[in-house]
Amino acid sequence: MADLESKLSSVIGDRTAKVLTETFDIRTVGDLMRHYPRRYLVRGELSDISELVEGDEVTILAEVLSSTNRPLRGRKGSIFEVVVTDGTDKLSLTFFNQAWREKELKAGRQGLFAGKVGVFNGKKQLAHPDYEMIPDGNDVDAAASSFAGKYLPVYPASAKMPSWKISKCVEMAIDSLDEVEDFLPEHIRSSFGYPTLHQGLVQLHRPADLDSAESSRERLTFDEAFLLQSLLVLRRNELRKLNTASRKAIKGGILDSFDASLPFQLTGGQKSVCAEIEADLAQDHPMHRLLQGEVGSGKTIVALRAMLAVVDSGGQAALLAPTEVLAAQHLRTIEKLLGPLAQGGTLGSHEGATQVTLITGSQNAAARKAALALAASGDAGIVIGTHALLGEKVEFKDLGLIVVDEQHRFGVEQRDALKEKAQKPPHLLVMTATPIPRTVAMTVFGDLDVSTLRELPLGRQPITTHVIPVMEKPTYLERAWARIREEVGQGHQAYVVAPRIAAGSDENADIDFLFGTESSDIASVEELAPRLHGGDLAGLRVAMLHGRLSSEEKESTMKAFAAGEIDVLVSTTVIEVGVDVANATIMVIMDADRFGVSQLHQLRGRVGRGTSPGLCLLVTNAIAETPARERLDAVAGTVDGFELSRIDLEQRREGDVLGASQSGTQSHLRLLRVLRDEELIEKARTAAQDLIATSLDLTSYPALKKELSAMANDMAVDYLDKG
Ligand code: ADP
Ligand code: MG
Numbered sequence: 001m002a003d004l005e006s007k008l009s010s011v012i013g014d015r016t017a018k019v020l021t022e023t024f025d026i027r028t029v030g031d032l033m034r035h036y037p038r039r040y041l042v043r044g045e046l047s048d049i050s051e052l053v054e055g056d057e058v059t060i061l062a063e064v065l066s067s068t069n070r071p072l073r074g075r076k077g078s079i080f081e082v083v084v085t086d087g088t089d090k091l092s093l094t095f096f097n098q099a100w101r102e103k104e105l106k107a108g109r110q111g112l113f114a115g116k117v118g119v120f121n122g123k124k125q126l127a128h129p130d131y132e133m134i135p136d137g138n139d140v141d142a143a144a145s146s147f148a149g150k151y152l153p154v155y156p157a158s159a160k161m162p163s164w165k166i167s168k169c170v171e172m173a174i175d176s177l178d179e180v181e182d183f184l185p186e187h188i189r190s191s192f193g194y195p196t197l198h199q200g201l202v203q204l205h206r207p208a209d210l211d212s213a214e215s216s217r218e219r220l221t222f223d224e225a226f227l228l229q230s231l232l233v234l235r236r237n238e239l240r241k242l243n244t245a246s247r248k249a250i251k252g253g254i255l256d257s258f259d260a261s262l263p264f265q266l267t268g269g270q271k272s273v274c275a276e277i278e279a280d281l282a283q284d285h286p287m288h289r290l291l292q293g294e295v296g297s298g299k300t301i302v303a304l305r306a307m308l309a310v311v312d313s314g315g316q317a318a319l320l321a322p323t324e325v326l327a328a329q330h331l332r333t334i335e336k337l338l339g340p341l342a343q344g345g346t347l348g349s350h351e352g353a354t355q356v357t358l359i360t361g362s363q364n365a366a367a368r369k370a371a372l373a374l375a376a377s378g379d380a381g382i383v384i385g386t387h388a389l390l391g392e393k394v395e396f397k398d399l400g401l402i403v404v405d406e407q408h409r410f411g412v413e414q415r416d417a418l419k420e421k422a423q424k425p426p427h428l429l430v431m432t433a434t435p436i437p438r439t440v441a442m443t444v445f446g447d448l449d450v451s452t453l454r455e456l457p458l459g460r461q462p463i464t465t466h467v468i469p470v471m472e473k474p475t476y477l478e479r480a481w482a483r484i485r486e487e488v489g490q491g492h493q494a495y496v497v498a499p500r501i502a503a504g505s506d507e508n509a510d511i512d513f514l515f516g517t518e519s520s521d522i523a524s525v526e527e528l529a530p531r532l533h534g535g536d537l538a539g540l541r542v543a544m545l546h547g548r549l550s551s552e553e554k555e556s557t558m559k560a561f562a563a564g565e566i567d568v569l570v571s572t573t574v575i576e577v578g579v580d581v582a583n584a585t586i587m588v589i590m591d592a593d594r595f596g597v598s599q600l601h602q603l604r605g606r607v608g609r610g611t612s613p614g615l616c617l618l619v620t621n622a623i624a625e626t627p628a629r630e631r632l633d634a635v636a637g638t639v640d641g642f643e644l645s646r647i648d649l650e651q652r653r654e655g656d657v658l659g660a661s662q663s664g665t666q667s668h669l670r671l672l673r674v675l676r677d678e679e680l681i682e683k684a685r686t687a688a689q690d691l692i693a694t695s696l697d698l699t700s701y702p703a704l705k706k707e708l709s710a711m712a713n714d715m716a717v718d719y720l721d722k723g
Helices: 014-024 029-033 099-103 140-146 163-175 186-192 197-205 210-241 254-261 268-282 299-312 324-342 365-377 412-419 438-444 475-489 509-515 525-534 551-562 597-604 627-637 641-651 654-658 660-668 678-694 702-720
Strands: 039-042 057-071 078-085 090-096 110-120 123-127 130-133 151-154 288-293 316-320 355-359 380-385 399-405 427-432 449-453 463-469 493-497 542-545 568-571 584-589 614-620
Touching: 014 163, 029 163, 039 110, 039 130, 039 210, 057 090, 057 099, 078 099, 090 110, 130 151, 130 163, 151 163, 163 197, 186 210, 186 678, 197 210, 210 660, 210 678, 210 702, 254 299, 254 324, 268 288, 268 299, 268 427, 268 449, 288 299, 299 316, 299 324, 299 380, 299 399, 299 427, 316 324, 316 412, 324 355, 324 380, 324 551, 355 365, 365 380, 399 412, 412 427, 463 475, 463 627, 475 493, 475 584, 475 614, 493 525, 525 542, 525 568, 542 551, 584 597, 597 614, 597 627, 597 641, 614 627, 627 641
Parallel strands: 090 123, 288 427, 288 449, 316 380, 316 399, 355 380, 399 427, 463 614, 493 568, 493 584, 542 568, 584 614
Antiparallel strands: 039 151, 057 078, 057 110, 078 090, 110 123, 110 130
């Protein structure tokens, strides 16, 4: 008999075990039991091909007619296409880079095929369907009826290890499996009516009916959420035990002077978030807070006030920005907001004033040396920079607070490299303009408290967004250029955004494949700028901005645009985050369907930042009622960033949602989907909190403790063991 830790080879033989290890890194019986079926093929629920409706999840019984493998045009990869028929109609099955399937999908063979019906070029298709071929030589009726009433698990498979073979191995493993010990405390299990771990594992692979498969899946999904939340709760408790210097503003200090000099009132939201942060900073354990808020919601001032409180306490704050453009802009904004309060160290400077300095990769040796000295001596209370801040030579006298702007561009590692420059664990404030739903925040940033700015400051101008469907209304595009001329005529400025730097550049190959378009169709900055300059926007001052320009070129172009010396900036998404030119009132986004929903929302936040309303025009070739077009309509239809980020997340793969730096997390989250399973995550969170409140270090639950430490070990490198 075997348990979950038994070597696989002891149950299914060396040779097969070796293949499973090589293809799926499955080494133990437990690994195999956790290689869950993706779905079940259910005999008796077969559909006619002629009656398939786009978007439906279907299973069909059909015969392979033919197959072809063709390379993608202009880039790597191939599409393997199989045509099948069930006598009523034909259907295409498409696979990306999987010509090896030809071995299984031979003409004349029958199989069950399952997937979501899509339409491409007017033809119905299943992209990457799951399938189970009926063994060769069998009488079809007999074979088909052998599936009757049975739920056939379909596994993630490979050329060497097709689904049916995996199925056989799992059967053997189940037959030799001893009762599995359940790590989930019994009172939690029974309160949710879940099966035991043993039942859950067995029934998921070998369901008697769909209900038991479903309850097993829920139990195992809950396990993932529960384990993760338990770790996060334990982790938070640990953070609270860490000791650090508390940072309090002093009466009549720099924070007070700053508040007195502010030309506007803080919004209610800003006030309450500032209060939360000040309370955090006053504690003697490090703050770990995420500040989310729309573009323009006024995060910078909130962060600056936190930095000033730290300066008041005699410490320093570092502000980490994702790009040089943004770092430079933060410096300008903060110097401007602080006015004389940023002139510390000069003769006759304001009492209590500090200095603000900038550290970036591209600055010259002299500037760098001066900045390093200011940071090391503590004379600079605020040090702004890009990832260059993480460099070895950068030292602080007393780093008390780290502010990270636009978290999604920095890995946890980078955050931590900066923390190491502090004597005591520093306080941490992470700012993001991409609002994320609570459960995602809980899963991705479980160790962070979340503050949200919901209202935009008074005086912020509304942004109107329209879709310009070029296919249906070609003349609308001319109207867009005319609108730019009008705005410029009134003394305003414009952005034109294109997805690419140069025609035919290959950066978006994946998107091309998904949308079935060719790179050459897609607008590029280098092609668009001269064309507009010589045509629709003739006479206007047009300039280009993109990532391949040198940092001096970028900097001088941004400066010129900010100074109003450029009318129209044709750029890539380099302007996406934080660029703040109040006089820009219109943005035209070319091939807008190539951008993510949240990205579009960020982009349009660049206009309407001054006293005039903003206009954003989304130009697209996507036709009405396609998913691409619906995304654009959604962006045009709301300015609610939360709603949009939800739409965005729903369309991304889970791995992207969780972030690349968390591979360890992902291998433990096989079933859990942070958006779909919101309720389950909330339940798991509460259960974990309640349990840990009654048994602080889980001594009464040794099985759970063991499971958690195994999980923590795997994640330590990239997730949890970081303070
Ligand atoms: P975010 O960083 O969240 O995108 P910013 O902090 O850059 O937003 O703020 C956007 C603009 O609004 C800035 O010009 C800022 O000075 C201004 N602002 C911030 N808070 C207020 C407020 N309470 N009242 C008026 N204007 C404000
Ligand atoms: Mg900002």
